[in-house]
Amino acid sequence: MKPFSFILLCALIPIALKGQLQETRRPLLQQMQEHFALREGRTLPPQHPTKCSFSLVARIRTLGRKLTDEEKQMLHLLQTRPTCQTSILSANGHFRIHFDTTGTNAGALLYQDTVKIPNSAKEYADSIAEIFETVWEKEIVEMGYPPPPSDYGIGGDDAYDIYIIEYDGMAYGETYPDSVLNPTDPTQISSSFIKIDNDYYRYYSKGLNGARVTAAHEFFHAIQIGNYRLWLEDASPFFYEISSTWMEDEVFPAVKDYLQYVRFAFSMTDIPLNEANGLVEYGRAIFAKYLEQKFGRSVIHEIWNAIHNVPSLQAIILTLQNHQTSLESEYPEFAFWHYYTGPKADLTQFFPDGYLYPEIKIYDQIVFIPPTSQSNYELRNLAFKFFQVAKNDTKDTATLIATNVNIVSALNNATDEYPFSYLIQSNGGDETYTHLSNGWGIKLQANDPQNWKSIAFINPSTIVSYDPPYPNPFIADGMRQIIFPVWIQEATDGELAVYSSDLREIYHGQKETKMKLAKKMICWDGIMNNGLLAPSGVYYYVITVKGETRHGKIAILQK
Numbered sequence: 241m242k243p244f245s246f247i248l249l250c251a252l253i254p255i256a257l258k259g260q261l262q263e264t265r266r267p268l269l270q271q272m273q274e275h276f277a278l279r280e281g282r283t284l285p286p287q288h289p290t291k292c293s294f295s296l297v298a299r300i301r302t303l304g305r306k307l308t309d310e311e312k313q314m315l316h317l318l319q320t321r322p323t324c325q326t327s328i329l330s331a332n333g334h335f336r337i338h339f340d341t342t343g344t345n346a347g348a349l350l351y352q353d354t355v356k357i358p359n360s361a362k363e364y365a366d367s368i369a370e371i372f373e374t375v376w377e378k379e380i381v382e383m384g385y386p387p388p389p390s391d392y393g394i395g396g397d398d399a400y401d402i403y404i405i406e407y408d409g410m411a412y413g414e415t416y417p418d419s420v421l422n423p424t425d426p427t428q429i430s431s432s433f434i435k436i437d438n439d440y441y442r443y444y445s446k447g448l449n450g451a452r453v454t455a456a457h458e459f460f461h462a463i464q465i466g467n468y469r470l471w472l473e474d475a476s477p478f479f480y481e482i483s484s485t486w487m488e489d490e491v492f493p494a495v496k497d498y499l500q501y502v503r504f505a506f507s508m509t510d511i512p513l514n515e516a517n518g519l520v521e522y523g524r525a526i527f528a529k530y531l532e533q534k535f536g537r538s539v540i541h542e543i544w545n546a547i548h549n550v551p552s553l554q555a556i557i558l559t560l561q562n563h564q565t566s567l568e569s570e571y572p573e574f575a576f577w578h579y580y581t582g583p584k585a586d587l588t589q590f591f592p593d594g595y596l597y598p599e600i601k602i603y604d605q606i607v608f609i610p611p612t613s614q615s616n617y618e619l620r621n622l623a624f625k626f627f628q629v630a631k632n633d634t635k636d637t638a639t640l641i642a643t644n645v646n647i648v649s650a651l652n653n654a655t656d657e658y659p660f661s662y663l664i665q666s667n668g669g670d671e672t673y674t675h676l677s678n679g680w681g682i683k684l685q686a687n688d689p690q691n692w693k694s695i696a697f698i699n700p701s702t703i704v705s706y707d708p709p710y711p712n713p714f715i716a717d718g719m720r721q722i723i724f725p726v727w728i729q730e731a732t733d734g735e736l737a738v739y740s741s742d743l744r745e746i747y748h749g750q751k752e753t754k755m756k757l758a759k760k761m762i763c764w765d766g767i768m769n770n771g772l773l774a775p776s777g778v779y780y781y782v783i784t785v786k787g788e789t790r791h792g793k794i795a796i797l798q799k
Contacts, residue, residue, distance in 0.1 A: 291485070291501070291522050292454075293318075293414035294461050298470060298477040319416045321395065321433055322403045328362075329399060330369035334376045334387075336399040339365045339438075345405045347438040350447035352770040356439055365404060367448055368436065368455070372402060375455045378491045379463065384541065388459075388466035391418055391431040400462065401433040409442030413454040415461040428470040434458045444744070445497040453498075456491035460484045468544055471551040476516035478524070479552035483540055485521075486528035490537070498525045499596055499743040506578060507601045513571065513622040514553045514650055526591060530574045533592065535563050553651060572643040572693035575624040579639060587789055595782065595791040596743055600626050606640075607632050608680070610666035617642070618657035621649040621691075629664060629680075636678050637699050646691035660686040662694075707759075709781070713795035716766030716773045722794065724783055726753050726760040734762050734785040738794075741778050745769075753785075766796060773798060 297318070307315065324338035324345070339361060340346045347364030348356040357363075379385050388400055395401030407413075417430035436458070437443070440450025461484055464470075470477070485498050505523030513527065531539045539559060546555035557567050577590045578600045585594035603625040606615050609632060619625060624643040630636065644658055662684060665673060669681030674696045676682065684694035707725035714722040726734060731753050738747040746768040753760045762783060766774045776798045782791045 290411040290518070291481070292412055292458060292461070293416070294480060294484070295477055295516050295518060295521070297416065298480070319418065321401070322405055322435065324403060327396065328365055328369060329397075330373050332373050332376070333399060335369060335372045335402055336395055336397060337365045337369050337372075337402045337404065338395065339368075339404040345438055347404050348441075350439060350441060353446040354770070356441060361438075364439070368402060368404065368451055371448065371452055371455045372400075372459065374452075375459050375491055379456070379460060379487065383490075383537075385460075385463050385544075386467045388462040389429070389431045391433070394418060394431070395433065400459075403433065403435045404438050405435055407437040412437065412440075412443065412450065413458045415458045415465070417465055429466055429468070432462045432465055434462060444500045445495055449492075449495045450497070452492040453488040453495050456488045457484045460487040464544070468547045471547070476514065476521070477552075478514050478516045478521050479543070479547075479556065481516060481521040482524050482528050483544070485525035486532075486540065489525065489529075494745075494748070496593070496596070496743075496745065498522065499593075502526060502596075503598050506581075506598050509575070509578070509601065510603070510619060510623045510625055512620050512650060514653075526597070527574060529591060529593075530577060531570075533590075534570075539563070557647065567647060568645040568693070571622060571645055572624070572641070572695060575641050575643050576695055578626070579641075585791070595789075596739065596780065602626050602628050604628075605630065606662065606664070608664050608666075612666070613664045615662045615664075616659065617661070618659050619644045620657055621646040621654060627662065629682075636680075638676055638678075638680060638682065639697055639699055640682060641695040642684055643693045643695075644691060645693055646688070649691075658686070658688070658691070660684055660692060708792065709794055713797050714766065715797050717798070718765060718767065718773060721763040721765050723756070724762045724764070724781070726762055726783070726785055727790065728785050728788065729760050731760060731785045734783055736762055736764060737782045737784075738764070738768075738774070739780040739782075741780075743780070746774055746779070 322338070325340040325342070327336050327338045329336055341361045346361040347368075348358070349360040349364050349367065351357055376387075380387050390398045391401065392398070413434060413436040415432050415434050417432050436451060436454050440447050440454075443450045445453055461480065464480055464484075485501070489496060489498055501519060501522035503523065504519040505526060508517075508520045511517065511520050513524070528540055542562070543552075543555045543559045546558050550558065560567055560570055580586045580590040581594040581597035582599040584599075585591070585597070587594060591597060604615065604617070604627050606613070606627055606629045608629050617625070619642060621644050624641060627640040627642065629638040629640060640662060642660060642662070646658065649656065649658075662682065663669070663673075665681035666679065667681070668675045668679055669683060673681030673683045674694065676696060677698050682694070682696040684692055686692050707727070709722055709724045711722065714720070724736065733750055733752050736747065736749060736751050737745060739745055747764070748769065751762040751764070753762055768774050774796050776796055779794050779796060780791065781794055782789060
């Protein structure tokens with residue numbers, strides 16, 4: 241964790257070695273992560289920029305009195321505030337922004353996300369102040385969450401303190417309580433402060449967009465630990481991260497930084513919902529999006545209100561019961577929604593951003609040799625896996641979704657793998673089988689059938705038919721244009737967004753529709769938001785006209 245490594249270095253080496261600090265941060269960060277992962281018997285995920293420190297802070301605090309003296313000192317140093325050269329107060333007085341105007345930690349605005357603007361530390365701090373006030377307006381005023389408690393002047397006054405430091409792509413930001421709380425204190429609430437990067441130069445979302453999603457994410461952590469609870473009974477702070485990442489897209493929907501983590505959620509469906517590994521919990525912001533789509537945005541607030549009294553998973557269970565449903569019913573449907581993404585996306589019935597999500601990982605391809613077959617697997621609680629079944633001499637294909645909804649096991653944080661089998665009959669089988677339209681019968685068999693849900697269906701198609709863009713591939717030379725036919729003839733304008741293959745937005749703008757060959761259309765010359773031609777590659781496009789959306793892929797070639 242970067243702030244800890246920074247402070248630890250300052251404690252261990254002379255100030256004269258400050259110039260070497262940047263080179264030694266990463267090894268110390270890795271050492272800290274490895275230390276606590278080894279202690280807890282966890283495996284670190286693949287290297288990826290750290291979203292925030294909350295999971296690690298929560299893990300350390302759950303150890304409570306089991307911490308060694310050395311680890312207690314680490315935690316103390318972790319929660320020590322930086323010392324900055326100056327500060328400003330935000331326009332509405334809610335935030336004090338601490339920053340340096342010179343040196344390693346000095347902030348900088350970016351020109352077209354590629355070049356740091358010299359001597360722009362003050363302008364960067366002004367922008368940060370404005371961003372955090374926008375977050376306050378959204379999360380506190382509009383959404384009704386309580387503000388974080390006062391720190392009684394620790395940072396110079398009662399305004400919430402934001403510290404701008406250099407992270408160099410290692411972490412987006414961090415939220416820390418002001419002091420080590422008594423592990424036996426049932427509330428565990430505390431005032432806090434936030435650290436953010438000084439330019440967001442080496443990030444998926446660069447510049448002020450990186451600052452925007454960090455502000456929304458970290459300030460929601462400040463709300464959480466200042467007003468609700470950090471439950472020691474939670475195996476991981478999974479919902480703290482799910483809801484904070486969800487909040488990014490609520491406050492700044494145009495940035496969509498969370499998309500970089502969605503691929504982990506789609507490829508790690510065998511990890512229980514109530515676990516975190518440093519990656520999957522951020523991608524599972526889509527679970528909050530699922531709940532919002534079905535029950536309204538206030539459902540997340542309802543869960544947080546329940547966290548006053550019970551840990552996260554119980555809070556989700558109780559909130560769903562208040563909506564006359566259950567986690568046992570909703571989690572399999574959530575799993576089913578994963579099918580309708582990418583080319584199969586249905587934006588009205590399933591994930592609103594589903595066209596930007598990857599296709600689900602198929603755990604196993606089952607070759608069905610009639611008349612019967614059996615395939616054996618294992619799955620942990622509150623996890624799911626997708627399977628596909630194909631008969632070797634036909635084009636028939638079925639998709640199967642196995643979901644383990646063993647809530648008791650999940651509440652006990654069990655790590656067991658539970659066995660199950662898929663039975664397939666060519667003649668449909670008896671009434672205990674799911675009967676498909678092609679005559680097959682599918683049955684999930686387990687020792688505890690009440691804890692399982694299976695969904696089986698012949699693969700449908702939800703792709704909307706409409707005129708595709710042309711030419712495709714498109715040669716981008718600054719002169720030619722690619723044409724996107726518009727399906728609503730009375731439309732006068734539309735909105736076009738183009739994303740790279742790794743889901744970075746390269747173009748977004750309002751476009752006037754034009755009439756050509758008796759059809760309305762939108763044209764684009766391949767020039768990105770930064771004024772450069774789009775490089776050769778495959779891109780996703782999204783067109784919105786009068787509230788209706790169409791999407792697909794285009795190929796671009798540069799001369």
